[in-house]
Amino acid sequence: MKVLNLQCSHQHSFEGWFASEDDFQTQLSRGLVECPMCADKSVQKLPSAPRLNLGAHQSPELPGKNSQASPSRVGAEENAASRNLPAVAGMPAGASRAEQAAFLQALRHVVTNTEDVGSRFADEARRMHYGEQEARSIRGQTSVREAVELMEEGIDVMPLPLPAAIKETLQ
Incomplete structure (x- = not known):
């Protein structure tokens, strides 16, 4: 199973699950892939990185540096990013x-x-x-x-x- 990050021409992001890359391309060319928010069939695949499960291994931190962003900064960044989303019909x-x-x-x-x-x-x-x-x-x-x-x-x-x-x- 291949999970792809997709986006329509109205910038709505969503996931699509396909048996293979060929299955995705076939469905896309036949007009079977559409945005669940607006039914736009102009869909593109977004770049994504594979998730690597490295278990409990963590990279060492540099002395005197905190490798994690503060919760308030992370929340602010997520909020700013989410505020740039396009309007859904009625929103x-x-x-x-x-x-x-x-x-x-x-x-x-x-x-x-x-x-x-x-x-x-x-x-x-x-x-x-x-x-x-x-x-x-x-x-x-x-x-x-x-x-x-x-x-x-x-x-x-x-x-x-x-x-x-x-x-x-x-x-």
């Missing part, structure tokens, strides 16, 4: 990896706990609002015009960006 620019993960978790919760009514969203929302059917949590698609009409009728609606891979397990 403000500069969202950290933790904020993106929380956002995706919230979206998965919505997907898991709502019924997808597809293009019937406006009709279903009206039926529930006017008591023609039992209220339940739904999601679906509607036009901007229909959404505005629903809001004018006093029906609460909220646009929700759902990345294509939200229903799948992300690695």
Whole structure:
């Protein structure tokens, strides 16, 4: 199994697991590899170093030098690096990896706990609002015009960006 670090043209980084380098290249050329955040198929492999498990062996420290960065500096560097991430659909620019993960978790919760009514969203929302059917949590698609009409009728609606891979397990 080959684990590759990948990145789409929108700078979203993710892992891909492939049987071999040839398997990755074949899937990439057939357009089967896409970003789990934005479904971009313009994906490139990032350079990565193999992880070497050297056991308990540690390199000797130089006298008077501390080889480890201070925790506050490491945290600041990680925070600065994560603040340079591109915006995920619906996320403000500069969202950290933790904020993106929380956002995706919230979206998965919505997907898991709502019924997808597809293009019937406006009709279903009206039926529930006017008591023609039992209220339940739904999601679906509607036009901007229909959404505005629903809001004018006093029906609460909220646009929700759902990345294509939200229903799948992300690695």
